[in-house]
Amino acid sequence: MDFDFDWVDAFTDQIFGGNGCAVVHGGAGLSDTLCMAYVRETSLVECTFTGPSGVADFKVKYSLASREIPFAGHPTIATVAALRHRGLIGEGPLRLETGAGVVDVDVRGAQIVMTQIAPVFGVEVPVDLVARVGGVAASDIIGQPQVVSTGLPFCITVLRSRAALEALKLNPVALAEYNAHLGQGSDMMEPFWVTLDGATAVGDTYSRLLLAPPSPAEDPFTGSATGAMAAYLWARGLIDNPAFMAEQGHLMGRPGRAEVEVLGPRDAITGVRVAGQGRVVMSGQVFMPETA
Secondary structure: OEEEEEEEEEOOOOOOOOEEEEEEOOOOOOOHHHHHHHHHHHOOOOEEEEEOOOOOOEEEEEEOOOOEEOOOHHHHHHHHHHHHHOOOOOOEEEEEEEOOEEEEEEEEOOEEEEEEOOOEEEEEOOHHHHHHHHOOOHHHEEEEEEEEEOOOEEEEEEEOOHHHHHOOOOOHHHHHHHHHHHOOOOOOOOOEEEEOOOOOOOOOEEEEEEOOOOOOOEEOOOHHHHHHHHHHHHHOOOOOOOEEEEEEOHHHOOOEEEEEEEEOOOOOOOEEEEEEOEEEEEEEEEEOOOOO
């Protein structure tokens, strides 16, 4: 089975920046086992597999090295950039069928704007438990960590300083305790850490996502978590403006940036716009076996 693919760096205007994603065109019908094997082969965090949709313009399947997930942010930007690179779409509105529902996208020149669904605010997680996961002191955390989802659930955790953010180190034993405490489904992701200072003078927030095996150790830019984080900050009054610039990946040497806007009042958020660019790094064919 032969499929065309594009390797795209998302949330950046520079090749070798932001977060990479391989987009396999026409591969949405592949088995989870094959999709996971392909992600492991690329050593990327996530890859997407597109196909026809009866309810939107395209169907998008998202896969980690360990499992399928319903939605992911940087792969959405990458998928749209790849579709445009191949002349399958132009500028204007686009609808994508995902496991989290239909996601609205608008292509505006080089900028790709996705509107993530209204946030679901979940359980609050004990400060000391989350602190142990990241190897930081409980006093480094501002406020109450909480699980939030705009398509994929993350425990949003605000850190007091950039120094605390850069000192994070994933503790696998504490992560297992965290997962056991939450006791939720396989969609739950690791905590998403953010500080209310940019990595550069342009940014308003700076974030990190540390990952457990078999994924790489860290995600360069996490668009789905950025949407959840924005909703959390706006709902809790931690930001004064619902529109801001989010930064991630600088410590890894893969700087990424997204323009973010929370839609609706603090107590009735209707969605989150997360916008960024994508750059195609390479294109080719992947030769999939019948089974993996």
